[in-house]
Amino acid sequence: MTASLAVVIGAGGMGAAVARRLSADHSILIADIDEDRARAAAKEIGAADAIRCDVTSPASVRALAQRVGEAGGLRVLAHVAGLSPSMADFDAILRVNLVGSALVSGALLPHARPGAAAILIASLGAHICAFPHEVLDVLRNHAAAADLPERLRQVISAGQENPDVAYQLSKFGLVMLARRSARDWGARGARIVSLSPGLIATPMGAKEFKTNPAKRRLFEMSPQKREGTMDEIADVVAFLASDQASFISGTDILVDGGLAAALSDIPFGGTTASPH
Helix, strand or coil: CCCCEEEEECCCHHHHHHHHHHCCCCEEEEEECCHHHHHHHHHHHCCEEEEECCCCCHHHHHHHHHHHHHCCCEEEEEECCCCCCCCCCHHHHHHHHHHHHHHHHHHHHHHEEEEEEEEEECCHHHHCCCCCHHHHHHHHHCCCCCCHHHHHHCCCCCCCCCHHHHHHHHHHHHHHHHHHHHHHHHCCCCEEEEEEECCECCHHHHHHHHHCHHHHHHHHHCCCCCCECHHHHHHHHHHHHCHHHCCCCCCEEEECCCHHHHCCCCCCCCCCCCCC
């Protein structure tokens, strides 16, 4: 691999689209808990490698970091892997979406080369929720903790231990993670941002349309009257990874076709649909 390495976490629909787009300027390493899926995505791209990685396992994440170190470090980290509310329970969603992202970004930070960028895929869901300060403190201070779900159970309201709330908590936590990590990445001459897609046409999103009526209501409120495409998100990832975005760090980029603006008059918590 060349020094200009892009590590893409997640070989599903959006992860594969991001990897394809980044392959125009970087060599690619795709990591996924399903090694066969990662290898299939790498084969489709051509100039790409694959590795199995369970983002919730510190040992597996350390193995990924070792691989990246042996390759000479990274220029891009695109953390795309995640679970939607229809895919898992409260605990699993938090561990994959937030704990996994915190473990991976922390482990790969020492291998970030000057000019590197980490892009964490969050969600519009992070922008249409509100939580009390004690919940935010847990998300801010314990994002990488294996017992994060248990810590959150102690501070959330009764009845909130469900996949929809876990999804919002995890994505809100990702936005906070990018913000609080900006100083550490900056110390290496690197950047970190979160990217919040809105309604995006992905296999995961299609499943949510079938199982979550709230997502259909979101679609009806969308100013663009359409879903975004995976390629549109991949283009934004590529921009954020490029030198053109060299002064963007520690913030969230909302790519939702104006849906958050359209929802501005709806009280927080009015919908819990997973956008993508």
